[in-house]
Amino acid sequence: MADIKTAPPPSFLREAELRQAIELLFYAYRDFTSDPDAILASYHFGRAHHRVIHFVGRNPGMTVSELLAILRITKQSLARVLGQLVRRGFIEQRHGQRDRRQRLLYLTAKGTELERALSQPQRGRVARAFRDAGPEAVAGYRKVLLGLIEPSEREKVLRSILRE
Amino acid sequence: MADIKTAPPPSFLREAELRQAIELLFYAYRDFTSDPDAILASYHFGRAHHRVIHFVGRNPGMTVSELLAILRITKQSLARVLGQLVRRGFIEQRHGQRDRRQRLLYLTAKGTELERALSQPQRGRVARAFRDAGPEAVAGYRKVLLGLIEPSEREKVLRSILRE
DNA sequence: GGAATAAGTCAACATGGCTGACATAAAGAC
DNA sequence: GTCTTTATGTCAGCCATGTTGACTTATTCC
Numbered sequence: 502m503a504d505i506k507t508a509p510p511p512s513f514l515r516e517a518e519l520r521q522a523i524e525l526l527f528y529a530y531r532d533f534t535s536d537p538d539a540i541l542a543s544y545h546f547g548r549a550h551h552r553v554i555h556f557v558g559r560n561p562g563m564t565v566s567e568l569l570a571i572l573r574i575t576k577q578s579l580a581r582v583l584g585q586l587v588r589r590g591f592i593e594q595r596h597g598q599r600d601r602r603q604r605l606l607y608l609t610a611k612g613t614e615l616e617r618a619l620s621q622p623q624r625g626r627v628a629r630a631f632r633d634a635g636p637e638a639v640a641g642y643r644k645v646l647l648g649l650i651e652p653s654e655r656e657k658v659l660r661s662i663l664r665e
Numbered sequence: 666m667a668d669i670k671t672a673p674p675p676s677f678l679r680e681a682e683l684r685q686a687i688e689l690l691f692y693a694y695r696d697f698t699s700d701p702d703a704i705l706a707s708y709h710f711g712r713a714h715h716r717v718i719h720f721v722g723r724n725p726g727m728t729v730s731e732l733l734a735i736l737r738i739t740k741q742s743l744a745r746v747l748g749q750l751v752r753r754g755f756i757e758q759r760h761g762q763r764d765r766r767q768r769l770l771y772l773t774a775k776g777t778e779l780e781r782a783l784s785q786p787q788r789g790r791v792a793r794a795f796r797d798a799g800p801e802a803v804a805g806y807r808k809v810l811l812g813l814i815e816p817s818e819r820e821k822v823l824r825s826i827l828r829e
Numbered sequence: 830g831g832a833a834t835a836a837g838t839c840a841a842c843a844t845g846g847c848t849g850a851c852a853t854a855a856a857g858a859c
Numbered sequence: 860g861t862c863t864t865t866a867t868g869t870c871a872g873c874c875a876t877g878t879t880g881a882c883t884t885a886t887t888c889c
Contacts, residue, residue: 511800516788518795518803519788519791519792519795520723520784520788521807521826521827522791522795522803522806522807523784523787523788523791524723524822524825524826525806525807525810525811525814525822525826526693526694526697526810527716528810528814528818528822529690529810529811529813529814530690530694531737532813532814532815532818533690533813535737547874547875547876548875548876549875549876549877552691559684559688564835564836565835565836565837566834566835566836573695573699574876574877574878575877575878575879576835576836576837577837577838577839577877577878577879578876578877578878580836580837580838581875581876581877582875582876584837597835600834600835600886600887601885601886601887602834602835602836602884602885602886602887603835603836603886604835604836604837620684620687623687624680624683624684624687626813627683627686627687627813628683629812630809630810630811630812630813631682631683631686631809631812633808633812634805634808634809634812635808636675637801637805638804638805638806638808638809639682639686639805639809640802640805641798641801641802641803641804641805641806641808641809642686642689642802642805642806642808642809642810643685643686643689644797644798644799644802644805644806645794645795645798645802645803645805645806646689646690646692646693646794646806647689647693647794648793648794648795648797648798649693649696649697649790649791649794650689650692650693650696651696654692654696658688658692661688662685662688662689663685711843711844711845712844712845713844713845713846728866728867729866729867729868730865730866730867738845738846738847739846739847739848740866740867740868741846741847741848741868741869741870742845742846742847744867744868744869745844745845745846746844746845748868748869761866764855764856764865764866765854765855765856766853766854766855766856766865766866766867767855767866767867768866768867768868
């Protein structure tokens with residue numbers, strides 16, 4: 502306990518660095534999410550529809566409750582976009598066989614096709630960024646983003662993401 | 666041109682990795698942006714107000730046009746939140762001296778105080794993630810996020826971010 | 830058989846985007 | 860010195876997407 506002075510934070514934890522990191526996240530997310538807007542607009546869909554299509558595509562057979570937990574919205578909000586997607590034939594609902602109260606969600610062929618079209622420019626953007634940054638930078642990106650996720654959610658997210 | 670076969674992409678560019686990167690961005694942004702919600706709600710403000718306060722705080726004396734370009738919204742949308750912030754004394758507008766048509770934007774003392782309160786949990790979250798991930802991961806995070814930004818915007822963003 | 834759960838639905842409202850039309854003041858062009 | 864352009868503000872209405880609250884239906888669990 503000889504040295505009671507608080508050491509200054511290492512440079513990568515200084516306030517300016519943190520602020521820069523925050524702004525980078527804003528700009529990257531802003532540009533990343535705008536990629537599919539033109540396609541969505543041509544279907545008269547919005548970003549909310551895209552999120553639903555994305556997660557149902559990634560988790561075929563997921564329940565409505567699971568989707569709600571991921572999106573962090575109310576079932577009334579979800580009902581609007583999900584209903585449109587079902588009525589227009591992009592998503593199909595089947596009864597669970599274990600639990601017939603559940604409605605398991607699946608993309609139809611049409612839904613899968615739209616999902617591919619929507620994600621294509623985003624995958625391209627990420628691929629370019631990854632290629633330019635190199636594999637070590639990519640590892641760092643993943644590590645930091647995972648650390649930004651609410652700790653209590655981290656396990657669940659990891660399991661969901663890593664499932665092939 | 667002996668080998669005409671296309672080589673498989675290196676593992677960090679495979680489709681599954683790209684998808685994981687996309688989902689990480691979604692989850693991290695979701696949790697990151699929810700931090701200041703409780704504070705905002707206590708002022709009857711929303712995330713739109715936070716964005717304005719953040720960027721005016723970061724760029725004192727910026728013009729309305731510059732703010733519009735960063736936020737990518739219309740002036741009518743901005744007018745709603747900006748008007749409230751000005752009327753309630755969080756942001757101050759001064760005439761430009763070079764160009765008196767411009768309204769230069771500044772946080773008031775009250776605005777600065779709110780900005781600190783709003784950003785505090787976010788800075789904490791980023792600081793923890795950075796500390797846990799280490800400086801090399803942080804460098805990678807920055808590299809990749811910068812690469813995700815629209816190339817034509819990258820210079821401008823960098824200049825804006827790095828300005829102290 | 831009754832309580833709890835998964836999902837759906839209706840209504841009303843808030844936030845924060847949008848377009849279009851128009852006003853004002855100042856700057857810049859000639 | 861007028862004319863055009865630019866920076867900003869404002870009104871009106873619409874749309875997308877979030878919220879709360881109340882209620883229903885079907886099914887499962889105890």
